[in-house]
Amino acid sequence: MIHKNKIIICLIGLFLGLTIGSCEEETTENNTTTASFGTLDELLQSRLPSIYASLRSAALYRQGGLLGTWSDVGVDTHSGTLFPVNYNPLYGYNYTAGSLLIGQTWSEFYTAVKQINTFLGQIDSFEGTPKEKNPAIAEALFLRGMLYFDMVKIWGNIPLVVNTDITLTTVREDANLPNSTAEEVYLQIIEDLQFAIANGSTRAGASADIASKEAAQALLGKVYLQMTTTKEFGGVEGGIDASGNAVSVDQRFAMAERELSAVIDAGIFALEPNYGDIFSNEGNDEVIFAVGYDGPNNGVGGDFGDFLGLGDNKDGGAFGAYRANIDFAFEYLRKDGLVDPDGTGATLSADNLLPAPNPEFFAIENQNFRPEVRLLGPDNFVSDVRYTRNIVRFSPLTLARMARGEDSATELDMYNALNIDWTIWSPYKYIKPIPNPNNAGDGTIDYPFLRYADVILMKAEALNALGRTAEARTLVNQIIERSIKPRILKSIPEFVNPNATPMETIEYNSPTETQPGTPQSILTAAVENNLEATDLDDYLLPEGLSQEEMLDAIVLERGKELCYEGKRKDDLIRTGKLDDAIEGLHLNSVSQGTGNQLPVKAAFSLDRHTHWPIPQEEIILNPNLQQNCLYGNGGAGCF
Numbered sequence: 001m002i003h004k005n006k007i008i009i010c011l012i013g014l015f016l017g018l019t020i021g022s023c024e025e026e027t028t029e030n031n032t033t034t035a036s037f038g039t040l041d042e043l044l045q046s047r048l049p050s051i052y053a054s055l056r057s058a059a060l061y062r063q064g065g066l067l068g069t070w071s072d073v074g075v076d077t078h079s080g081t082l083f084p085v086n087y088n089p090l091y092g093y094n095y096t097a098g099s100l101l102i103g104q105t106w107s108e109f110y111t112a113v114k115q116i117n118t119f120l121g122q123i124d125s126f127e128g129t130p131k132e133k134n135p136a137i138a139e140a141l142f143l144r145g146m147l148y149f150d151m152v153k154i155w156g157n158i159p160l161v162v163n164t165d166i167t168l169t170t171v172r173e174d175a176n177l178p179n180s181t182a183e184e185v186y187l188q189i190i191e192d193l194q195f196a197i198a199n200g201s202t203r204a205g206a207s208a209d210i211a212s213k214e215a216a217q218a219l220l221g222k223v224y225l226q227m228t229t230t231k232e233f234g235g236v237e238g239g240i241d242a243s244g245n246a247v248s249v250d251q252r253f254a255m256a257e258r259e260l261s262a263v264i265d266a267g268i269f270a271l272e273p274n275y276g277d278i279f280s281n282e283g284n285d286e287v288i289f290a291v292g293y294d295g296p297n298n299g300v301g302g303d304f305g306d307f308l309g310l311g312d313n314k315d316g317g318a319f320g321a322y323r324a325n326i327d328f329a330f331e332y333l334r335k336d337g338l339v340d341p342d343g344t345g346a347t348l349s350a351d352n353l354l355p356a357p358n359p360e361f362f363a364i365e366n367q368n369f370r371p372e373v374r375l376l377g378p379d380n381f382v383s384d385v386r387y388t389r390n391i392v393r394f395s396p397l398t399l400a401r402m403a404r405g406e407d408s409a410t411e412l413d414m415y416n417a418l419n420i421d422w423t424i425w426s427p428y429k430y431i432k433p434i435p436n437p438n439n440a441g442d443g444t445i446d447y448p449f450l451r452y453a454d455v456i457l458m459k460a461e462a463l464n465a466l467g468r469t470a471e472a473r474t475l476v477n478q479i480i481e482r483s484i485k486p487r488i489l490k491s492i493p494e495f496v497n498p499n500a501t502p503m504e505t506i507e508y509n510s511p512t513e514t515q516p517g518t519p520q521s522i523l524t525a526a527v528e529n530n531l532e533a534t535d536l537d538d539y540l541l542p543e544g545l546s547q548e549e550m551l552d553a554i555v556l557e558r559g560k561e562l563c564y565e566g567k568r569k570d571d572l573i574r575t576g577k578l579d580d581a582i583e584g585l586h587l588n589s590v591s592q593g594t595g596n597q598l599p600v601k602a603a604f605s606l607d608r609h610t611h612w613p614i615p616q617e618e619i620i621l622n623p624n625l626q627q628n629c630l631y632g633n634g635g636a637g638c639f
Contacts, residue, residue, distance in 0.1 A: 040126040044136050047119050051143060052209070052292070054112035056300065059105040061291040061447055063304045063430070069101050070154055070612070071566035074600060076581040077559065078427045079323040079590040081307075093603040096613065097631050103615035109151050113161055114174075116144045121164030130199075138200035142211035142219070145192035146449075149223055152185040153570060156234065156611045156628065157639045160185055178624040179614075179639060183239045186227055193220040204268045208284075209292030209446060214263050218288050218450045221259035224252045225458055228465070229574045234610030250466065257462040260455050263288070269452040271482050276389050279430060281446050288450040293443060301442030305430035308564055309392050310420075313440040316396020317432020323590040324391055324425045325597075330357070331560060332387035335539050336488065338362070360491070367421040372492045372508045374419040375518055380489045380527050383534050390563055392428040394418045400435040411511040423590070429564045448565060453479055457558050461575075464550045470543070472550055476557055477540045483561075484539050487531040496522055497529040551575060579606045 037043040055061045059069070068081065073090050080091030089095040095102060119140055123133055144162075151158055159177035163170050193216045200213035228249045229235020238247045263269065270285040272278050278286050295301020309318030330339045340356035361381060363370045369378050379388050398417040401407040430445050438444070456475050464472040495503040506526055511517035541553055558571050572578035582604045585597035613631035622635070629638035 037122070040123070040128045040132065043122055043126065047122065048136060048139060051116055051119055051140060053300070054115055055143070055291045056293065056302065057108040057112065059101065059108040060112065061449065062302060063307050066105070066150065067564070067566045068307060069105060070569065072564055072568050074604070075568045075572060076325055076584060077328045077563045077568055078325055079597070080600070081321045083321055092600055093609050097616040097619065097627065102612050103617055106615045106618060109147055110161065113144060113147055116140050117162060117164045118166055121166060124164065134199035135201050138196040138213070138216070139211040141192040142196040142200065142216045145189045145196065146219060148185055148189050149219070152182050152189070153226065154612050155614060156182045157626065158185060159625070160188055162188060176622055176624050178636060179626050183236050186223065186236060186239050187242060189223055190220065193223065202268070203288060208287040208290040211289060214266055214268060215289035215450055217259045218263045218455050221256045221263065221455070221458060224256035224259065225462060226570060226574055227252045230576065233573050233576055233578065233606070235574070253462045253465045257459055257466065260459040260462065263455050264459065271452060271478065273482070275385050275483065278448060278451065279445065281444060286452045287448045288452060288455070290446040290448050292446050295442040295444050296438040297442060301438065302445060302447070303441045303443060304445040304447055305432040305443055306440050308427040308430060310395055310424070310426050311397035311400060314436055315400035316434050317436040318396065320426065322427055324427050325589050326422055326425065327584070327589060328559065329391045329422070329425050331556065332384045332391065333382055336381060336383050338381060367423055368419060370492070371510045374415070375508055375510065375523055376489065376492070376527055383485050383488050383539065384483050384560070385485060386483050386560055390427065390429050392426050393420060395420055396434050403435055411516055412513060415511050415517065427564050453561055454567065457554060457561065461551070461554050464547055464554065467547070469545060469547055469550050472554070473541050473543070473545065476554060479557055479561055480540055481536060484534055484536060487533055489527065489530055490532045493526045493530040496526050499529070573610055578610070
């Protein structure tokens, strides 16, 4: 953790125009915080990139940052990490105010905020028209609003540092600020984003990794939506307006709907026809704002794809640090009948609830698909394209070694590599090449912080809360429709071609060390000749759902659509479903050897775990800082 006195020294250096070597860790790339600038244009060209670079700090918007410490942590999509071990307390809900990662995250957030504040003070010192200055100020305020939004969700009442003056007196005052209330922090976020909307440049024709007015509108809609979280779940229950008057939850839902509708009505964005293209970094119309990574080998690469998946960084692009929650993975299969559609499972004991795969497709005793399904390719039986993208069910490590000629590539080897047991299924989504050419932390995959599908589903949630459930259904069905394949296998084919004369019966033989399996030519023909059209109505939400049923459907759809994108915990907290999600964990949620979920259930407390504690070192250094009462007291008491 960065010591408070060190931050003061660094900021004094900024004020005096000095370069202080020991401050390099404050912003590890493109560090221009101490530079002097002769013109406004020099300031903008040099400082704005360094502000965006702060988002790439280790504890912030990297896969090993917030996504691995807060956003997708201790929920129902995947297990706790196998390594590094210092992440495990965050997944297991047994962290403390002294946990190193919590302190590091706090420090990097405030370092980024102070860098933005310094930039705002510098830009104010130059002559220039509002037309020249305001677009850059809008970008900076969008980023500050983005940072404070995550901070207020994570910690609640926090110091609100917004002063752009970096005199020694102000620096000292900032280092000893008391907590502001979450309601007050939200007011600052709203003010920052409203300026960004009024003065920002449009996303149309621009790169997604530059803040735009539409990104600010989407984020403001998300802010209003999150502000509806009840106080029972750690929220502000509507919060207050600038005059200090209470704002109702319904008003916040209406405000969210207004901003999200403006993004949709702008006509700039669209759902990508191919779900996988969203994460390819090619030009796409779905990503509204992304944290950009420009690796390899230029110091600004990213780690997306390093953690989710199997193998290691050079063999499939991932360290294999997580396992998928099998209940979540099976949600992609339920509508196709591969899993018990009622979701009742097969109860062995109260804490050992197993998913209920359909024995027509699964060899349950082997925890895998039946041999016939494995030979034909499991994806051919699944209508939801997101299943293939988000859940990895093969061994990239083995495939990469085969590709490099280090392992044999017999038919049996390939069969086994492509068909691992469900206890080893893992999260995926950020897919790297096999073999992967880039070193760990030096990838090229951007993080899609805001995208159009998220906006559509957020608007659906707001509409449903306002009683406009039929309109919400139409929006959710847009997302579902994009995910459904036009044709799948609906049963295991008996004949290569049921329309041929004479019909040829398929003999399914798995390969062995001594005998080949069913020829691939026969399997390929069997798939092609037996695919059946999917009926979209079987997958879309039906008419007549109640508000509560619609909310459940939206939360489920957000999980399947946005998993591993840093949205899940906030969604569950906002909708009051975090405790239900934790209660649903069981011994066999994931492989017992890598993710027994019973200790997570035992450690979880709804009151305590909707927020992190203020880091203990900050409490010690700042006598005016209060601690969250559930974690103790600060010098000024607790909140």
